Amino acid sequence: MSRVRRTQQQRRESAEAALVAAAAELVIESGVRSLTLARVGERAGYSRGIVTHHFGSKQGLIDALARALQEGFVPGLADKPPGLDRLLALIDGYLGALAHSSAAGHAFLLLWSEAVTTTELGPTFRERDSAFRDDIAKDVAAGIAEGTIRDTVRPEAVAVAIVGQLRGIGMQRLLDKDAVDIERLRPEVTEQWRRALSAEGQ
Numbered sequence: 001m002s003r004v005r006r007t008q009q010q011r012r013e014s015a016e017a018a019l020v021a022a023a024a025e026l027v028i029e030s031g032v033r034s035l036t037l038a039r040v041g042e043r044a045g046y047s048r049g050i051v052t053h054h055f056g057s058k059q060g061l062i063d064a065l066a067r068a069l070q071e072g073f074v075p076g077l078a079d080k081p082p083g084l085d086r087l088l089a090l091i092d093g094y095l096g097a098l099a100h101s102s103a104a105g106h107a108f109l110l111l112w113s114e115a116v117t118t119t120e121l122g123p124t125f126r127e128r129d130s131a132f133r134d135d136i137a138k139d140v141a142a143g144i145a146e147g148t149i150r151d152t153v154r155p156e157a158v159a160v161a162i163v164g165q166l167r168g169i170g171m172q173r174l175l176d177k178d179a180v181d182i183e184r185l186r187p188e189v190t191e192q193w194r195r196a197l198s199a200e201g202q
Contacts, residue, residue: 111125
């Protein structure tokens with residue numbers, strides 16, 4: 001029985017996914033300071049040279065890791081038009097992802113917290129947080145334009161508040177999983193934002 005040969009692009013994508021997964025595992029185990037290209041390659045079953053070939057440097061690997069961990073964290077948003085419904089789905093979906101305690105979510109929050117004191121992480125996570133806030137602000141602006149969100153709120157301020165709350169809940173769960181029941185918290189947080197932003201009854 002003949003085996004189907006994978007294309008070069010498929011092999012590249014498979015190798016990069018394995019290397020990123022290995023990097024996430026090492027971050028969870030030992031933190032970003034102990035992350036080296038050699039350790040990532042060894043964990044994934046490749047050489048250090050392969051890691052360098054794909055990412056160029058440790059900084060390139062960290063950038064790729066941060067993006068991979070955040071992309072698709074809340075599935076299904078791409079199908080929703082910007083506005084209040086999409087924003088509430090983002091909040092609910094983000095908390096749902098935290099509740100499942102995935103390795104990706106765990107690694108992202110660890111990296112995010114280390115970005116405050118680790119020079120090599122700062123630029124990457126400032127960019128990721130800026131993109132997250134911009135995405136939320138666009139939903140708020142679209143909701144104002146369509147009349148579902150009050151026109152007295154400032155999109156940028158709402159974005160800062162939502163990111164702060166979601167990241168804060170995630171960090172609390174990381175520190176003490178048993179103290180933060182996200183499944184019970186999830187509908188309350190989503191409803192709080194619906195009431196705070198909704199144009200109904202204003």
